[in-house]
Structures are given as C-alpha cells and as structure tokens.
Amino acid sequence: MAHSLRQRDFGTVTRLVPVLSTLLFVIVSMLPFHIPGFGLIAPSFALMAIFHWTIYRPDLLPLSAVFGIGLFLDLLNGTPFVGLSALIFLLARTAVLNQRRLFFERPFLVLWLGFLVLASACFLFEWAFVSVIQFMPLRPRLFIFQAVITVACFPIGSYLLALAHRAVPANGT
Amino acid sequence: MRLSAPVKAAAQRLTLPFLIFVSALFAVLGKADILLFDHARVLLADTLSPVFSLATKPIATVSDAVATVEDVFSVYRQNQELREENDRLLRWQEAARRLAAENADLRGLIRFAPQGAVSSIAAQVIADSGGAYLRNVMVNVGSNDGIQRGQIAMTGEGLVGRVVEVGTHTSRILLLTDINSHIPVTIESTHDRAVLDGDNADQPRLAYLQAKSEVIAGSRIVTSGSGGIFPPGLPVGVVSSTGGMRVQPYADLSRLEILRIIDFGLDGVLLQSAMPAPKPARGAKSNADASR
Numbered sequence: 001m002a003h004s005l006r007q008r009d010f011g012t013v014t015r016l017v018p019v020l021s022t023l024l025f026v027i028v029s030m031l032p033f034h035i036p037g038f039g040l041i042a043p044s045f046a047l048m049a050i051f052h053w054t055i056y057r058p059d060l061l062p063l064s065a066v067f068g069i070g071l072f073l074d075l076l077n078g079t080p081f082v083g084l085s086a087l088i089f090l091l092a093r094t095a096v097l098n099q100r101r102l103f104f105e106r107p108f109l110v111l112w113l114g115f116l117v118l119a120s121a122c123f124l125f126e127w128a129f130v131s132v133i134q135f136m137p138l139r140p141r142l143f144i145f146q147a148v149i150t151v152a153c154f155p156i157g158s159y160l161l162a163l164a165h166r167a168v169p170a171n172g173t
Numbered sequence: 174m175r176l177s178a179p180v181k182a183a184a185q186r187l188t189l190p191f192l193i194f195v196s197a198l199f200a201v202l203g204k205a206d207i208l209l210f211d212h213a214r215v216l217l218a219d220t221l222s223p224v225f226s227l228a229t230k231p232i233a234t235v236s237d238a239v240a241t242v243e244d245v246f247s248v249y250r251q252n253q254e255l256r257e258e259n260d261r262l263l264r265w266q267e268a269a270r271r272l273a274a275e276n277a278d279l280r281g282l283i284r285f286a287p288q289g290a291v292s293s294i295a296a297q298v299i300a301d302s303g304g305a306y307l308r309n310v311m312v313n314v315g316s317n318d319g320i321q322r323g324q325i326a327m328t329g330e331g332l333v334g335r336v337v338e339v340g341t342h343t344s345r346i347l348l349l350t351d352i353n354s355h356i357p358v359t360i361e362s363t364h365d366r367a368v369l370d371g372d373n374a375d376q377p378r379l380a381y382l383q384a385k386s387e388v389i390a391g392s393r394i395v396t397s398g399s400g401g402i403f404p405p406g407l408p409v410g411v412v413s414s415t416g417g418m419r420v421q422p423y424a425d426l427s428r429l430e431i432l433r434i435i436d437f438g439l440d441g442v443l444l445q446s447a448m449p450a451p452k453p454a455r456g457a458k459s460n461a462d463a464s465r
Contacts, residue, residue, distance in 0.1 A: 027224060031225070031301075041303065041304075064188070067196065076217055076218065076300075077302040077304055079307055080353065082200065083198070083200035090192055091193070094189060126305065136352070138306055138373050139372070
C-alpha cells in the first residue's frame with residue numbers, strides 16, 4: 001500500500017513538470033545576465049515553455065495555470081500593468097491550441113517558424129498595450145530586440161523543455 | 174461536489190473569456206496602484222530572494238572571469254592610459270586641495286550649514302525586470318537593513334534611480350530610464366532647470382526646458398533638488414552628442430551589479446503617495462535620526 005501510494009505521489013509530481021518548468025523559466029528570465037548595450041532585456045523563456053507544453057501536453061498546463069504563471073511574472077518584474085503577461089500568455093495559449101495540429105510532431109524548423117510568429121505577435125501586442133495605456137508610443141526598438149533574442153534562444157529553451165518532457169508520464173491524447 | 178456534465182462544460186467554455194477579462198482588467202487598473210498588488214509583489218520578492226541570490230552567484234563569477242581575461246589582454250595599454258590619467262589626476266588633486274581650502278574659508282564666512290549626515294548601504298542586484306518596457310532592478314537589501322521608499326540608488330559614477338518598493342530583505346529600484354521616472358535636474362553650465370523623463374530608451378530625455386535655454390552636447394546634468402526627493406547636485410549624466418535633448422547617464426545601467434542606496438533624510442512628495450512608508454527597522458531609525 002505504502003509503495004503504491006509513493007508511486008502515485010511520484011506520478012502527481014511528474015505531472016507538475018510543465019507548470020514547474022514554466023515557473024523556473026520565468027525566474028531564469030529575470031536573472032541579471034548583463035547583455036552589454038541592451039540594458040535589461042532578457043529572452044522570454046516562459047513563452048517558449050507555454051508554446052511547448054500547449055502543443056504537447058495542454059492537459060498539464062491548463063488555462064488557470066497559464067493565468068497564474070502570468071500573474072507570477074507580473075508581480076515579480078515590478079510592472080505597473082499586473083495582468084498584462086497573464087493576458088498575453090492566455091492569448092498565446094489559445095492561439096497555439098487552435099493551431100496545434102500544425103506543430104504536433106513536426107520538424108523542428110516548423111516549430112521554430114511557428115514560435116517566430118507567436119513571439120512577434122506577443123511583443124507587438126505588449127508594445128501596443130503599453131503605448132496606449134501610457135498615452136505615449138514607446139520606441140519599438142527594445143521590443144523588437146526582445147522578440148529577436150527570444151526567437152534566437154528558442155533552440156536552447158526547446159532542448160531543455162524536451163529534457164524535462166521525458167520526466168512527464170505519457171498520455172493517450 | 175460533482176457538477177453535472179452540461180454545467181461543467183459551460184464552466185469550461187467560460188474559463189477562457191473570464192480569465193482574459195480578469196487579466197485585462199487587472200492590467201488596466203494596475204496604473205491606479207492597487208495596494209493588494211504592492212503587497213503581493215513585496216511578499217513574492219522577499220520569498221524568492223534566496224533563489225535569486227543563489228542563482229546570481231554563478232553569473233557574477235562568470236562575468237568576473239570574462240572581465241579578468243579581458244584585463245590581462247589590455248594590461249599594457251591600460252598601464253599607459255593609467256599613467257597619463259595619474260598625471261592628470263595629480264594636477265586635479267592639487268586643484269581640489271586648493272578649492273577645498275578656499276571652500277572651507279568661504280563656508281566659515283557665510284556659516285554654511287552642511288546637509289545632514291548621509292547614511293548609505295551597499296546592495297547587490299539580484300534580479301532585473303527583463304522586460305522591454307520595464308527598467309527596474311531588485312536588490313538584496315530591505316527594511317531590515319534600513320532601506321526606505323524614496324531613498325536614492327547610485328553607483329560610483331552617478332545616479333541610478335530611487336527605491337520604489339521595500340520588502341523585509343529585498344527592494345526594487347526604479348531606474349532613471351523607466352517610463353515612470355521623472356527627475357528634476359539642472360544643466361550645470363547654464364543653471365537651467367529641466368525634468369529628466371525616462372522613456373524606455375537607454376538615454377532619457379530632457380523635458381520642460383525653457384524655450385530660450387541652450388543645451389550643448391557634453392554639458393553636465395545634475396539633480397536640482399526640486400520636489401524634495403533627490404538632493405541637489407547629484408551627478409546624473411552628460412547631454413548626449415546624438416542630439417534630441419537626450420542624456421547619457423554616467424552610471425552604466427546595463428551592467429548594474431553593486432549599488433549604493435543612500436539615505437539623504439529627505440521626505441519629499443513621495444511619502445504622500447498611495448503606499449505608506451514602511452516602518453524603519455531599529456538600525457535605520459538611528460541612521461535617520463543622525464541625518465536630521
């Protein structure tokens with residue numbers, strides 16, 4: 001009995017891998033890496049995680065978790081717009097989920113291209129939202145740079161997520 | 174409690190619109206400084222600070238190592254530069270001594286009361302916002318170390334920003350490049366007043382300049398002290414040569430590692446804003462008293 005209980009617990013823990021890995025990616029994107037010349041920009045690793053898990057295991061990264069992770073990021077990075085990342089992540093998850101068949105078990109380049117479109121849309125949305133709320137068109141340079149660096153780092157994030165994916169129990173769907 | 178299948182399906186269908194609505198609402202309301210968010214931020218930052226402190230260490234080690242290798246390759250050139258600089262500085266030292274003596278004489282003449290004793294504390298940057306429109310950093314000191322909202326963050330070179338959020342052992346520094354940063358400044362050569370507005374660019378913008386005032390590239394910009402948040406005379410940067418009334422900050426904001434958080438004992442307009450100032454810790458109280 002104790003044995004089976006432990007097995008079940010272990011199963012529960014591994015089912016949390018998508019949520020935990022996404023949270024970990026949020027924290028990583030906030031470490032001070034000091035990219036010279038570009039201020040405090042970091043790739044949005046969380047977006048990669050949401051892209052990955054929505055394609056492969058949307059059941060383990062439900063809407064509520066995506067919402068919570070977005071709020072977590074917003075509270076942590078000191079933005080005056082708490083909820084903006086949550087909004088972006090929710091929209092991203094919905095968009096990816098709708099186009100899931102395009103990406104499921106397709107070559108990596110297809111995934112990368114899909115992520116390029118997703119990241120561009122997300123940063124465009126973020127730029128537009130902040131510009132409207134601030135009544136001031138922000139310079140798009142840093143948003144473009146963050147989108148580029150996020151897309152460029154996708155292979156790294158994707159590889160790490162694939163490693164984490166091995167720990168997740170298989171599912172029929 | 175078990176829900177019937179149709180109710181469950183309806184709830185599932187409504188989750189997405191509901192969550193999207195809530196997050197959009199939050200994001201729009203956020204400009205109104207909701208107290209709950211402030212408390213949640215502080216709590217989260219305090220809770221996660223050990224994680225950030227730990228994770229920052231290897232990064233600091235790597236960047237130190239890279240810097241060391243760079244140093245080795247440039248030793249010869251640096252040595253020559255340093256000799257020249259040393260010559261120049263020796264002359265300045267002489268000038269400074271003369272000026273200090275003169276200053277002391279003049280102060281005696283006008284019975285100048287120097288600003289109250291200033292206390293300061295060193296802080297390590299443990300996290301940054303990492304966003305395209307956010308310019309702030311989190312540091313590893315908080316109210317336990319005597320940090321209070323409104324205190325000033327500087328590097329050896331110049332002004333960095335001010336403390337906007339204080340936890341028990343973390344605080345957040347709003348950098349002078351953030352879109353919410355507006356610092357009253359003076360152009361040192363002409364004594365013209367202006368406001369240094371962050372607009373998310375690396376070089377903040379000089380705003381509210383008098384129409385006739387002339388701004389020459391290379392002019393020093395210092396804080397003016399208006400508003401009572403920043404004391405007058407802190408070095409901020411120089412007017413950029415790229416034009417457009419922009420200021421290149423003295424502090425390298427892209428590579429902040431160690432900051433000085435300085436208590437000038439000022440309680441300007443900041444304290445009247447939504448968030449009450451946290452109660453200073455015991456150590457801080459003595460500092461604050463000393464500075465008054």
